[in-house]
Amino acid sequence: MAWLSVSFDVAAADVEAVSDALLEAGAASVDVADADAGSPAEQPVFAEGGAGVPRPWRRSRVSALVEQHTDVTGLVAAACRRAGIAPSPYRAHPVAEQDWVRVSQEQFTPIRISSRLWIVPSWHAAPDAGAINIGLDPGLAFGTGSHPTTRMCLRWLERVVRGGESMLDYGCGSGVLAIAAMKLGAARADGVDIDAQALLAARRNAGQNRVQATFHDAAGAIRQPAQIVVANILARPLIVLAPLLARLTAPRGRIALAGLLCGQTDEVATAYRPWFDLDASGEDEGWVLLEGSRRA
Numbered sequence: 191m192a193w194l195s196v197s198f199d200v201a202a203a204d205v206e207a208v209s210d211a212l213l214e215a216g217a218a219s220v221d222v223a224d225a226d227a228g229s230p231a232e233q234p235v236f237a238e239g240g241a242g243v244p245r246p247w248r249r250s251r252v253s254a255l256v257e258q259h260t261d262v263t264g265l266v267a268a269a270c271r272r273a274g275i276a277p278s279p280y281r282a283h284p285v286a287e288q289d290w291v292r293v294s295q296e297q298f299t300p301i302r303i304s305s306r307l308w309i310v311p312s313w314h315a316a317p318d319a320g321a322i323n324i325g326l327d328p329g330l331a332f333g334t335g336s337h338p339t340t341r342m343c344l345r346w347l348e349r350v351v352r353g354g355e356s357m358l359d360y361g362c363g364s365g366v367l368a369i370a371a372m373k374l375g376a377a378r379a380d381g382v383d384i385d386a387q388a389l390l391a392a393r394r395n396a397g398q399n400r401v402q403a404t405f406h407d408a409a410g411a412i413r414q415p416a417q418i419v420v421a422n423i424l425a426r427p428l429i430v431l432a433p434l435l436a437r438l439t440a441p442r443g444r445i446a447l448a449g450l451l452c453g454q455t456d457e458v459a460t461a462y463r464p465w466f467d468l469d470a471s472g473e474d475e476g477w478v479l480l481e482g483s484r485r486a
Contacts, residue, residue, distance in 0.1 A: 192258035202246035211272035217254035225249035309335035338474035358416035365392025372401035436465035
């Protein structure tokens with residue numbers, strides 16, 4: 191089937207109504223982006239948990255995917271009318287038919303974490319059969335190895351896992367860190383997350399890699415401290431979780447905290463100071479990893 195992409199700009203207050211109206215009028219999908227992206231007026235939008243709701247873009251570009259023979263003028267007019275706004279000038283261009291599965295897979299190639307640690311999607315052969323290869327496909331859960339924070343945590347685990355330790359990944363996402371710990375020689379690895387989809391993905395990934403890591407909902411109790419603890423989340427949740435992560439780190443155990451931007455390290459380190467002395471041990475693309483040992 192041939193498709194058209196139809197896009198037009200709307201004010202921030204009208205984005206949701208226009209998007210719903212386009213879908214009701216027959217669009218197969220709707221995408222929203224910053225209308226000023228790539229210009230000096232581009233507006234980054236992000237927020238951490240507990241830091242409030244991010245502000246919408248000043249101007250949003252709404253793009254709808256429609257069948258090639260759609261009456262585009264009628265569709266846009268109907269959507270604007272349903273949303274209660276004046277009809278907008280639009281742009282339309284054809285979307286070439288492609289093998290979208292193949293195109294998607296081509297975006298994800300093996301990732302070299304270190305000289306002996308790789309992350310390899312299932313549709314690729316391992317570049318180094320003698321390395322520690324973690325089989326991982328992109329999915330709904332965070333943690334494919336492409337993000338700087340994940341890479342730093344993996345390299346940290348490679349340094350600190352000596353064999354036989356217990357490990358906890360708090361905010362496990364895809365489970366990649368727990369899986370890596372097991373492949374590096376940990377005796378036990380547990381992952382915790384608040385997202386049910388992440389837990390399902392982590393369990394599936396552990397099975398694919400033939401390791402016995404276990405994954406739990408954050409609402410459940412984990413009573414046994416671990417010798418190695420990793421939390422790759424964001425600064426605000428890490429600050430809130432400091433007392434809990436301290437309890438879950440065994441005396442003289444090691445901890446790594448990631449998901450922090452350079453300007454956030456002091457505040458996070460202060461929150462953990464009653465139990466740990468933390469130092470920045472790595473930086474990648476503006477992200478920092480803090481590590482330290484639990485005082486006895």
